[in-house]
Amino acid sequence: MQIELKEICKNYKVSQRPEGRFGMLKGAFVRNTKTIKALDNITFNIRQGELVGYIGPNGAGKSTTVKIMSGILTPDSGSCTIMNRIPYKERKSHVSEIGVVFGQRSQLWWDVPVNDSFDLLKDIYDIPTIRYKKRFDELIEALSISDLLKTPVRQLSLGQRMRCEIASALLHSPKILFLDEPTIGLDAVSKLALRDFLKNENHKNGVTMILTTHDMDDIESLCSRVMVIGHGNLLYDGNLDMLKQQYAPLCNIKASLDKKTEKFHIEGTEDIKVVGNTWNVLYDPSKIPTHSIVEILTKKLPLKDIVIEQQDIDEIIAQMYKEMSL
Amino acid sequence: MKKLQSSIPIIRGCFSIFKIKTAEGFQYRMAGLAGASTSIFWGLIEITVYTIFFKYANNREAGLQAGMTLRQIVSYVWLSQLFFLMQPMNIDKDILRKITSGDVAVELCRPLDLYFHWFAKTAASRLTPMFWRGSIILIFAMIMPLSYRLLPPESLTGFFFMILSIFSAFLLCTAYAMFICTVRLNVALGEGPAYILMLIGGILSGAYLPLQLWPDVMQKFLLYQPFAGYLDIPLRLYIGTMSTDSGLFAISLQLCWTVVFIAAGKVLMSFRLKNLIIQGG
Known part of the structure; x- marks a missing residue:
């Protein structure tokens, strides 16, 4: 198993203003904190090369799971092993083998040409020049971004930027790719192109992909396996057809x-x-x-x-x- | 040895960040011009005030007692306008955005030590204002009428030591800026503490009033506190109010404080990252 999560729990504390007429005043001195269970005993395994859709309503704990798997957050309890490493303990060596795309957050440098960002990533990931060149050409071609390389990121359209983001996440040939709402705000053509590319990448290089999204068409066209999370619990884990049969016969x-x-x-x-x-x-x-x-x-x-x-x-x-x- | 080898890619990565960030800052010519006019205007006012004090006030001796002549002060004012730009007066806007919006998450998805990653960024943003704004101020200061002009260095060795000292000052400013960044990582604290910390540094640096003009009782403290290393030490070397012997000591003092701030920043950051709360989705 490439990814193993076992009984992962994570709580957040949220401060709340006291109720009542003087709540605002009172809140300056006393604070009530409420504990929210973001993840409650999440357990699942993912094999190499699987394309998994991870869905659930807003605030269900999707992003928290992704953050734990990418080593940014430490769970309160439970164990998470990815490629025989514990991501949040060996963050640096872990992240050099994964790629992350956050649809709503940019990882490219806003004010400089895309190409410069790529060069930077080459140095950060310490990719050998020959391998980098090959991979670079491959991605440029597949995502057709060769015309965009000289343009500063701030002048790209959303679809163009997204293609560059995906390329930047894949430059170092990661074995696992986390995609957090990659198609958010994209037009139909860009969406289809992106899906095609992801499918291809998964097929050709055996990259494991975990996709969180609200766009069900993404899931339908890409994922063979779906996990549904709600209130921090894993509610369904299986293929999409079974899900359909169960809930919409x-x-x-x-x-x-x-x-x-x-x-x-x-x-x-x-x-x-x-x-x-x-x-x-x-x-x-x-x-x-x-x-x-x-x-x-x-x-x-x-x-x-x-x-x-x-x-x-x-x-x-x-x-x-x-x-x-x- | 192995440790050294593994740190080479990190250094290369950081250097690459430094490079790209510098290139980014280099674009802003107009901002440089606007900033330079503020600095020049401010410098002229300061020099006028000092001139009035030295020429017409009764306590003309006070300046002499402090060991600074009017000519030296004029040079000090121009150079402090220039090197003031290195001081952390705000958190790098890029980093600040990452902290407040939760994009720290993206930074953490890179196989880089976040501290040195940001250190490289901060260093670049300390340096970039010097290109346009700094060179305009410098040129202007050198072509002023004689009584307002920036004088050449007191001695060649003094100048050489100043260059060394400026380099350490650059590291010191960056280290302190990074320390403030790590304080700012606690989003709940808000802007306040960061600005207080930066202001303390600014005042104690001598940018507003040369440290040698402060009360005598404070002189010893002023020289040993970290912020003298911002610009007072290099400028003393330039105008010749510090001997090159004590210059060497002062430079090592700068480096000591740099190490202290880096250590403090690193400790604070690793503590923060353990308890990191990522804002938004």
């Missing part, structure tokens, strides 16, 4: 009709909703095959058009959060 057939037709029951379906000239037939594909419903509908209804929909992944997750009362 139903499919929907949307049938537009030529004229309004009275509702009748179809054997095997869960529910039918009629809105104006449209029928929504909800059914479980594991109980009744889609084509047999379509057959019945085409026979009995004046069909104009028919669409088969899976439940939207965002809705599934929202529903899941709700069910788990997050």
Whole structure:
């Protein structure tokens, strides 16, 4: 196992202003602190080359976990071993083998050309020149940033900057890459390009990637494994299809009709909703095959058009959060 | 030996940071020009005030007793305007942003010692104002009318010692700036303590009033306290109010204080990092 976390706990103290009319005054002298359990007994293992999506609502403990794994934070209890090292104890040797991308924080130098930042990283990571050159060319090509190298970072657009950030995180050929909301604020084209690149990198170089994001499409297109965290607890760990089946077993057939037709029951379906000239037939594909419903509908209804929909992944997750009362 | 070898990449990394940061600071020509005009204006006012004191006041002897002539003071004023730029008067804006926004996290994801990483950055930001602002002040000071002009050094050896001493002053300023940075790492403390610490350094450096003009009883203390090393010691060597023998001692004093501040900063930082709270997401 490349990454092993065992019973990790982490608490934060948050100071709160006392309540009441004079709370503000009182707060200057007395402070109430509240302990928040950011992580509560988190245990999981990740193999080399896995692409894991790590999701959960805001404030669930995602970033805290990533920070512990990248050696920035020390957990209160529990053990974390990554590539046979304890990240927060051997920070320097640990971080030289991982890459981190924070979507909302820039690690490039704001006022100097991108190229200078890269040169700096070469020295910081002490990358041999030949290896650096090869890797540099590879990344420049794959992310198509050769035109941006001379531009100061502050003049780049968000998408351009993000591509440079990714390149900077991968220059030293890390074995593990942590991505904290890498696609935040990107347009569709940049998003797709970025996903392609990440997939490729994972495939070609076997880089383990852990991706925290709120964009479910990222997860759907990239990750074979999903971990869901909420209130500091690991709630789900497995593949995405299982998650879907568990929380959204139903499919929907949307049938537009030529004229309004009275509702009748179809054997095997869960529910039918009629809105104006449209029928929504909800059914479980594991109980009744889609084509047999379509057959019945085409026979009995004046069909104009028919669409088969899976439940939207965002809705599934929202529903899941709700069910788990997050 | 092994330890030495492993420290070479660290030094190279730090030097690289220093280089890139210096290049960054070099861009700001207009800021340099604006700053220089402030410094020159301030320097002229100071010289005028000193001239009035020396020419018209009854306590003309006071200056003589302090062992400084008006000409020496004029040189002192110009050079202190120049080397004042090295003093930590604010925390490097880049580092400050990282502390307050929580981007320290990103810095910690690099295989570098954070202290020396920031030390290199701070050193560069101590040096960069000297390029534009500093050279404009210097040129201006040298082409002033005679009674307002910066004089050449008292002796060649004195000048040589001053150069040495300026270099140690540069390290000292950086070490103290870093010490303040590590204090600032505790975000809950806010700006206050950092500014108080910087102001103490500024006042005791002699930038506002040459240390030799302070009361006699304080002279011994003033020379031994760390901030004399900011600019008073090098300037004394330049204008010749300090012999080269005591100059050597004074330079080693500067270096001693530098080591003290580096040690204090490192200890404080490692303590802080253990209890680090990272702001935001």
